[in-house]
Amino acid sequence: MKLPPSQPLLLGKIGAAHGIKGEVRVTTFTQDPEAIASYGALQTDRPGLTITIDKLRLQKNVAIAHIKGVTDRNEAEKLNGVSLFIDRDRLPPPEDEDDFYHADLIGLEARLETGVVIGRVSALPNFGAGDLLEVQDPQSGDTFLYPFTKAVVPDIRIAEGYLTIVLPRDAPEGEEEPD
Structure with a gap:
């Protein structure tokens, strides 16, 4: 039972604000945590909200991201709990039969x-x-x-x-x- 190619896949979830310049913590569900920033605009579970990560760094076991257009802590705090999705057809296919999403x-x-x-x-x-x-x-x-x-x-x-x-x-x- 395969998902249709356009089925959105969960890539990550925004957590708490980090610092005062609009950064947020992101829990990533990608094999490479930094890859989530390379997919461009991401869908969210909030109607009408699309997010682009323009900077991402790893700090210990947490990804710290700057979201395009978010400039302060108050704006970042409003994103806490937002899930990030991408259409499956934007992801590369698994490399071999032992790989899967x-x-x-x-x-x-x-x-x-x-x-x-x-x-x-x-x-x-x-x-x-x-x-x-x-x-x-x-x-x-x-x-x-x-x-x-x-x-x-x-x-x-x-x-x-x-x-x-x-x-x-x-x-x-x-x-x-x-x-």
């Missing part, structure tokens, strides 16, 4: 190694400790989170519409897990 995973069937379908991928959240794969059970509606690592998700078949999840092995019955 996270958005390509949304809607894929999640299967166990045995081939049993356990649900569909509904999101890829990251709460700070790494990407997670959120899978929704179609019958109960419950969602389950799995670490999005090669060990847990060893096989991704976008063209075929599924990925494989390897569940962590529990301790044998009757044995307790070490503390």
Whole structure:
């Protein structure tokens, strides 16, 4: 299940103002954090608002951006929480079959190694400790989170519409897990 080429993809989210000259912190979802500034005008989740990052620098693990037309802290503070998008057709295609955009995973069937379908991928959240794969059970509606690592998700078949999840092995019955 691929997204149509014009489907907007989330590239980042503006955070708090930084300093007094209109700079903002940006959480980027691009492989290279500085790449977000190279795409020109970005769509936002605010109707009628388009943003262009004219300067960007990395400071420790945070991207600090200057938005074209924003000149002071008050204007920058108004942008806190704005999500930044780009139409998919403006992005380069993945270089090989093992490359993909996270958005390509949304809607894929999640299967166990045995081939049993356990649900569909509904999101890829990251709460700070790494990407997670959120899978929704179609019958109960419950969602389950799995670490999005090669060990847990060893096989991704976008063209075929599924990925494989390897569940962590529990301790044998009757044995307790070490503390």
